[in-house]
Amino acid sequence: MSATHDVQSAGRWGWLTSNLRSRKHSGRQLLHSPRFVEGLGELAARLKQPLPAVQAQARRAAETLSTVINPAFSALSDKVFSPLFTRAWTIDADHAALARLKQINAAVPLVFLPNHRSYADPFVMAQVCRDAGMPRNHVLGGDNLGFFPFGTITRRTGGVMIRRSFQNDPVYKFVVREYLHHLTAQGNNLEWYMEGGRSRTGKLRPPKYGLLRYLVDAFDGEHDLLLVPVSITYDQLHEIGMMAAEEGGAAKGKEGLGWMREYVRRQRQWIGRVHVRFGEPLSLRQALAPAGAADDAGAGRWTVEKIAFSVFQRINQATPVTAPALTALALLGVRDRALTLAEVCAVVHPLLDYAAQRGLPSAGLEFLRREAGVGRVLADLGRSGVVRVYALGKEPVYSIHPGRHAVAAFYRNSAVHWFINRALLELAMQSVLDEPSADPRPEAWNQAFALRDLLKFDFFFSNRATFRQEVTAEARLLDAHFADHIATPAARMMALEQAPFLVAHRVLPAFVEAYFVVADRLAAQPVDLPVNRAQLIEQCSRIGRQYLLQKRVRQPEALSRELFGNALELAQNRRLLEPGDQLAERRSAFVSEIARAMQALATIDEIDHRRSTT
Known part of the structure; x- marks a missing residue:
């Protein structure tokens, strides 16, 4: 082995060990801060555990959480790694909003809270911030992506990898909370995805409050933080087919090197744009101000739930209507009929007028006013297997490809709100x-x-x-x-x-039909036992498939575990999951209520069908 090779190897290992030392140094900064030391002592006393044992737990947690932003690894990520994940799209960002955020960021740390649609989301955000001349965010995510080389690079480019579950670990909770405070006190920007996972339906999932709760608990009011709602909307996604299969009951693949290789391979085909928009920022100091505070107009301190709800509303308000969303909307809910190009345009064009009347944010929709523009979107969706075209008759007709309704619904649902x-x-x-x-x-x-x-x-x-x-x-x-x-x-x-x-x-049948399946199965459960949610969702998936074959429900995209889960949240809210007074009657009334909604939708469908065929 040559001396040159030895020197190069030593240099590489020195580089890596230097970065490891930097991460450890970052962790030690947290562990030795007066606030952390005092809080950890109080926690040990509260837990009635020896302080050295609690300190050892905290040290291990800090070592796994700590991150650095290393210029060399950042360059590697930006020049090599990131393009592998984002090359399927052209990024369309709101540059005026970014300029305003950059100006604000000179004085106040920002907490970016995007919706979550793709594994590519953090890479898109990194490029958007980099192109705007803003500092790299510290991105908080799950440690399921901690495998080599993904985890190695992520932890050295600002990524904070957090255990997926730590409800019963008070020391880990404390360290997470204090690390959030430590990062923001140093002026760093944060980023995380409050849905807790990629949406399987294309619309916002209910928020997960954990990290926001830790941020609120750690907030001391000395310096403000601005929460920045971010809407990320893709014209199309290569990974949506896999997500749709998982919604239908397929097992989710484990993230690893093989998974990453396949994911990157799929991104080789360009499939449109990704639109990044920013909602109105929310001052955490104002949201948490006590009732009667001068800067809060007496509104009172917001709860974590209210803050999350407001952030998600602002994401929706910033989300643009896209051409694939309107085109998918036109093809869904037509009794699986194929439509001519003129018939698709007859649905899309009034929606364009409506969007203009309301001043809805949009992503360059004017080209849809021409038949050729709508035809282009149909062709794009056809190439990705979402739309099927039959062109051997008098004129081409278009329909959703069998088995791809959930994918079309995903695109529609990005604008359904x-x-x-x-x-x-x-x-x-x-x-x-x-x-x-x-x-x-x-x-x-x-x-x-x-x-x-x-x-x-x-x-x-x-x-x-x-x-x-x-x-x-x-x-x-x-x-x-x-x-x-x-x-x-x-x-x-x-x-x-x-x-x-x-x-x-x-826009509504899939949601209402999913609720019907849940209500129907809930009415069949014993009234003297609490409901096992996981088992009920499995039952809904199986029997929902039967109901679809029998045409008791008509929307394939209704067979969604995400929608079933939301229906169960509603049932919980109405006290239908636990034994109680007149439970059988109340469950039966729940079924009837949803059945009436289904009938009402069928009536609207019939009216529209008469309009379109006369």
Whole structure:
């Protein structure tokens, strides 16, 4: 072996050991800080454990959590590693918002809280921040990605790898909390994904509060932190097919070197843009100010849940409507019929007008006003196997490819929140079609609020007063003189039949049908025993498949473990999972309520079908 090789090897090992020492130094800084030492002593006393034993646990935890941002590893990640994960897309970021954030960041640390759609998300965020001249974020994530070389590089480029579960480890909790304080006190920016995992449905999952709770607990108010909601929206995703299979019951593959090799291989084909938008930042100091504080207008200290809810609402408000989302929306909810290009355009074009009327954020949709533009999106979705085209007849017709409904729904659901209030308005109108009263609004409002309550674990609705204002605005968009034109049942039917578009049957059936499967199986459970959630979800997956074959439910994307889980949260909220008074009757009423919603959607579907075929 040559002397040159020995020197090169020594240099490489010296580089690695130097970085290891840097990480250990970072951990020691935390362990020796006065705040940490004092808090750890109090924790040991509270746990009634010897201080040296608790210190040893804390040291081990700090060593696994500690991270550094090493220029050499950062360059390796940016030039080699990151492109392997992001080359499938062109990044479209809001540069004006980034410039404002960069200016704010000169005085205040930022906590970026993006939605989570892909393993590529952190790499996209890193490139966006780097291109804007902002410092690299410290990204908090699960240690399931700690395998070599992913973990090795991540821990030396600001990645903080946290155990997936540590509910029963108070020392680890303490170290996580204090490390968050340590990082932000030094002026570092943070980033993590509050959904706790990639969305399987394309819309926001309910937030996980753990890390936010630790951040709030560690916040001392001395320096403010700004929470920055971030929307990441992909035109298409290579990995969505695997996620859809997992939702249908397939086992999730374990992350490792083989997984990474396959993931990177899939990214070789370019499939569009990834749109990065930023919601209105939220001051943590203001959110946590006590009631009556001058900068909080007496609103009172926010709970962690309220902060998370507000962040997610702001993510939704920043999320753009994309061309694939509108195109998928047009092809879903049409009874599995194939549509001509003109028929797809007949759905998409009124939605473009609606988006313009409301001033919705969008990702360059004007090209969809031309048939060729819609055709281009259909062709893109066809190449990725989502859309099937039959071109041997009089003209090409398009439909969702068999087995790919969940993928199409994923793209639609990225924008579904923009159409929910309109869908609830349509269902509220449907509920009073036969109402003899000249003023059906009280009953229609009852129905709208009941549907809002039914879907509150899947969508981030505004409070009741704001929701009422939003639905009223939707009614005025439908008809400027809405209240004057709904005095009779015939007038109400005409309002629906002459609406520029109807969407309830295109955006809600999968959610309602998933709830029906859960309610149906819940009604069959013994009333004297608590429900085993995992077993019930397995049962819903199996029997839901039967119901789909029998056409008792019609949306393949309804067979989603994520949706089943949200339905169970609703059932828990209504005290339907534990033994209680009149439980069988209340479960039966739950089934009936959802069945009525399904029937209402079928009515809207029938009205729209008549409109499109006459």
